[in-house]
Amino acid sequence: MLGRTVEKYRRERHSELADWMEENLPEGFTVYDVVEKDFARRRLRTTNMVEFQNKELKKRTRVIRVFPNKEALLRLASALLVELDDKWLSETKAYI
Helix, strand or coil, X not given: CHHHHHHHHHHCXXXXXXXXXXXXXXXXXXXXXXXXCCHHHHHCCCCHXXXXXXXHHHHHHHHHCCCCCHHHHHXXXXXXXXXXXXXXXXXXXXXX
């Protein structure tokens, strides 16, 4: 399924996106490789953390509007994600 989608985008002249999808999407779906009866799989029933991250990224990038290049966007997004990770690691609340 992923192969067909990647090829579709390559045919439509979106080779950068296709390369990114091919490299990164399988890693994002590793949660589905966990055995169904595994404790960790039962605990991963919501996407609230991911939704919160996306909301924070959107809020911070909307202010800037136009980035000079891809690297600038990646630097900002990486810094925000590192900041969120540090915040979550320092809290006593268990997220997973």
